[in-house]
Amino acid sequence: MIHKLKISLAILLLFSLACKKGESQSNGTTDSKFENSSTSNQTSAVVIFVVGDVRTNDKKLSLGDTITESDVLLTGKKSLCDMQILDSDSGVVIRVKADSEFSLSPSNLPDKKEVNLVLRKGTALFKINNKLPKNHKVSVTMPTMVAGVRGTSFSAKINNSGDVDLQVLEGAVATRPNISEIEALPDELKTKSQAVNALVTTLQNKEQIIEAGQKVTITKTYTDQILKDTGLRESLPKIKESLKKGDISAASQKLDEGIKSPEEVKTKIVDKVASQSPIKVESSNNKDVQTQLKEFEELIAIEKQKLESETSRKTEISVRTKERKESLLKRIEEITGKSTETLILKNGNRIQGVIIQEGTNYHVLTTEGKKTFKQSEVDGTEF
CATH class of the missing domain: 2.30.30.100 (SH3 type barrels.)
Incomplete structure (x- = not known):
C-alpha cells in the first residue's frame, strides 16, 4: 500500500512539473513575442558621413557607427553628422550641423511605424527620400514646435533664445506649437491633469501646413505667453517635490487647483490659446531655397536591405x-x-x-x- 502511494505521489509530482514547464515555455514564448514587438518599434540610425567632433555619450563617432534611443548626439564647432534611420523603408536621412544636440525618441504607436526625432539645439536638415506609407509617421520635436513630416525635405534651426525657424524645401510639413516645459512632464501626468491635458489637446489642434517654399517661426516668447495666460507657469514650480517622490496624483491636484469642471478648464485653455496672435507663415527667399536644395542633394539614402547586416553596411x-x-x-x-x-x-x-x-x-x-x-x-x- 505504501509502495503504491509513493508511486502515485511520484506520478503527481512529475505531472505537476510538466505542467509548470509547459506554462513556463508558453509564458516564455509570449514574453519573447512581446519583447520582439517592443524591440521592432525601437529606432536606430547609422552614421553615413561625419566631419569634426561628433559624439554620443563621450564616444567619438565614425562612419558606420550606430546611434540608438539611449544616445544623445552632440556636434562641436566646424562639425557635421549625416545619419540614416535603419528601421524605416522611407530612406530618412538627417544632417545635424555644428553646435547641435539631437536624439532619437521611442515610438508611442505600437500599431504604426513611427520615427520620433528630437532636436534640442542647433540646426538640422531632414530628408525623406521615399514616399511615406500610410501607417508610417515621422515627427521632429523641438523646444517650441513639433513638425509632422509628410514626405519632404525641410530644415530646422533653433536660436539661442529657443525660437524655432522651419523652412520647407519640398513636400509639406504639419507644424504645431510645442511647450518644452509641458513636453517634459511624465505621460501619466499629461493625461491625469485636466489643465495639462486640455492644453496638449488644444495645441495639437492648432496645426498648420507649411508648403514647399514657405517658412515659419514659433518663438519662445509665444509659448511662454501661453503658459502664463493659462496659469500653468505659476503652477509648474509647485509640483517639483511631488514629481521627485513619484506622486502623480498630488502633482495633478496642484496643477488643477481651482478647476470646477473639465468643460470649464477646456474652454479657458482654448480661449487663452486662441487669443494669441496667429503664427505667421512666410515665403522663403528664393536664393536661400536654391542654396539649400543643392545641399539636400547630398542626403541620398542607401537601400534599406543593404544596411541590414553590419558587414554589408560598411x-x-x-x-x-x-x-x-x-x-x-x-x-x-x-x-x-x-x-x-x-x-x-x-x-x-x-x-x-x-x-x-x-x-x-x-x-x-x-x-x-x-x-x-x-x-x-x-x-x-x-x-
Whole structure:
C-alpha cells in the first residue's frame, strides 16, 4: 500500500512539473513575442558621413557607427553628422550641423511605424527620400514646435533664445506649437491633469501646413505667453517635490487647483490659446531655397536591405562615400574654411582631404573620416 502511494505521489509530482514547464515555455514564448514587438518599434540610425567632433555619450563617432534611443548626439564647432534611420523603408536621412544636440525618441504607436526625432539645439536638415506609407509617421520635436513630416525635405534651426525657424524645401510639413516645459512632464501626468491635458489637446489642434517654399517661426516668447495666460507657469514650480517622490496624483491636484469642471478648464485653455496672435507663415527667399536644395542633394539614402547586416553596411557606406566624394569634399571645405590638399606619404600613398597640422601630427579630414599621420610618415603635400 505504501509502495503504491509513493508511486502515485511520484506520478503527481512529475505531472505537476510538466505542467509548470509547459506554462513556463508558453509564458516564455509570449514574453519573447512581446519583447520582439517592443524591440521592432525601437529606432536606430547609422552614421553615413561625419566631419569634426561628433559624439554620443563621450564616444567619438565614425562612419558606420550606430546611434540608438539611449544616445544623445552632440556636434562641436566646424562639425557635421549625416545619419540614416535603419528601421524605416522611407530612406530618412538627417544632417545635424555644428553646435547641435539631437536624439532619437521611442515610438508611442505600437500599431504604426513611427520615427520620433528630437532636436534640442542647433540646426538640422531632414530628408525623406521615399514616399511615406500610410501607417508610417515621422515627427521632429523641438523646444517650441513639433513638425509632422509628410514626405519632404525641410530644415530646422533653433536660436539661442529657443525660437524655432522651419523652412520647407519640398513636400509639406504639419507644424504645431510645442511647450518644452509641458513636453517634459511624465505621460501619466499629461493625461491625469485636466489643465495639462486640455492644453496638449488644444495645441495639437492648432496645426498648420507649411508648403514647399514657405517658412515659419514659433518663438519662445509665444509659448511662454501661453503658459502664463493659462496659469500653468505659476503652477509648474509647485509640483517639483511631488514629481521627485513619484506622486502623480498630488502633482495633478496642484496643477488643477481651482478647476470646477473639465468643460470649464477646456474652454479657458482654448480661449487663452486662441487669443494669441496667429503664427505667421512666410515665403522663403528664393536664393536661400536654391542654396539649400543643392545641399539636400547630398542626403541620398542607401537601400534599406543593404544596411541590414553590419558587414554589408560598411561596404555600402564606403561605396556611397566614393560616389559622392567630390561634393562631400566641398562640404568639408565649407565647414572648415580650408581647401582640399593631398598628403603624400613616404610609402607612396596619397591622402586627399583638408589637412590640419597639429605639432608633429598631420590630421586629414577625408570623406571617410579623420586620418592622422606622424610627421615622420609624411613626404609632403600638394594642392
